[in-house]
Amino acid sequence: MDAQTFLKKLDGISDIPTLPNIVIQVNKMLQDYDTSIKKLGTIIEKDQAMVTKILRLVNSTFYGFRSKITNIPHAVIVLGFNTIRNAVVSVSIIKTFSGEKGFEGFEITDFWKHSIAVAVTSRYLGEQNRLDSPDDCFVAGLLHDMGKLVLSQYFTESFIRIWRSVTEDKLSFYEAEKKLLPVNHAQIGGYLAKKWQFPVSLTDSVTYHHQIRKTVSNLNQLLIIHTANIIANNYKSDLEMRPDFSMIDPEARKVLAGQLETVSDWFPKVADEIESACEFFLKEE
Template identity: 30%
Template sequence: MRRTSEETGKRGPSMSTGTAERTKQVVDRALSKVGEIATLPEVTIRIIEIVEDPKSTARDLHEVIKNDPALSVKVLKVVNSAFYGLPGQVASVDRAIILLGLSAVKNIAIAASIARLFKGKRVSEHFSASDLWRHSVGVAVAARAIAKCSPHPGMTDEIFVAGLIHDIGMLVARQAYPDEFAQAIEAHLANGGDYLACEREHIGADHQAFGVGLTTKWKFPRHLRAAVGFHHNPEVLSVEFQNMATLIQMADILCCQEQIGFYLTARHSALTPEMFERLGVTEAQIAEIRESLEEQVLDAESVLTT
């Protein structure tokens, strides 16, 4: 799947037509192989459709969630966790929808569905799906915390989901091309340099491209696809997509610096003045987030994984 010119305002290093076409072929082949990963649960797809439909009501969302008892339990567990900090216990999904809104409950349901994808055998001594899950939870937690500090409106609602799925393309690459995926990791560890370049050299596409392909297949909103597809280079995006992608970039770097889960992708990256300026956050705020990050990740993991 090509990342559209609507999303990219400026291109940075150019990708030739031939290279773009080869990347698309590699991604399309991978998506045809990955089976379970490429298919969201039917209930999650229905929830996304309901929330994206302006004619839908809270009752519509409640009806879908209540018919999946396991999902209902997990949604209420998340809502009642310290993560949301609501006063008193929320005993029903319809009450959760009233308190948090359609979009927030949609994102909780998506988050509850995502954990099941992070499984499978280890293809490298330096990578496991559980390590990637821990990193993804870390980025989700950090991104949400950063978004709360940012003066930009409307940035906290879907940022947690964006963090959870930002590296979802790695699961596609690992399942579709396990040997090449392992080679990319080993090459990066042996030679250093850019992790994404190692992926492109050994697999034929990087995890951002696989992630865009998968989230497009899932029919996720464009701003989520942009965050997944450009969290290592948000500067090439058009302005409307830059903030969320930069949030994920900053959270990703923070988690890699703290070695939370699988941390190789951005271990050599640094938080830059441009990131702070774009998001309107301070170094002191990031230092405070860093201080409590490990504990918050453990809390979020326990809620989402069980």
């Protein structure tokens, strides 16, 4: 099967998760210049579960506000349109995909833990170097590997073969894919992001997170996601270990030199944030 046929097959899958209506609406509003804070508030308020979740998020240590925020309009004013929009997107995406089943060795919860780790690390990098909006970095980090979920649910046989190769041949997921499939999870995730009409910058960051392409619409965001993924993977098991950053693209190493030199100083703090973000996003209601 070549790449084209593969993606066509993907196109033909009718039960591929569709984006929750609220995300479509909130996404659309961003392209609409007349969007008001009030309008965003109104849309969110139609979904009581979302209201509860967003208020819990904005009042968590994640955003670090001291005074209690009790309603959505207030949250939008304090945190800004983009932050709230991205919070809605994050909460919805995790919810959309949380019913999926895992396999031996591949647990959906572990998948989300990794995604959240990359999201939080990306947000931190964006915050520190001011190269891109921290909230946009968070969402791109959260979605960077969603192609893996698509593979595991809709191309299960291929996924199992890749997984076997990962464990037996000691390859990375990406290397095993290269050997066994015409497309990789990054391309599949990017394909889905495009289909869902996410911003081009996000689609590009998902598509090229393993293979930097300098001509993308937002190179800084891509470099951040690429680097955060490697940092998160390196620190996964042992914080004491000296991380191996040889996989980081030279361009990313140049642009993010300041953060990379000091990573062992700041990562423990980020690791705490990752833990509380996991607690928040993955806790059953």
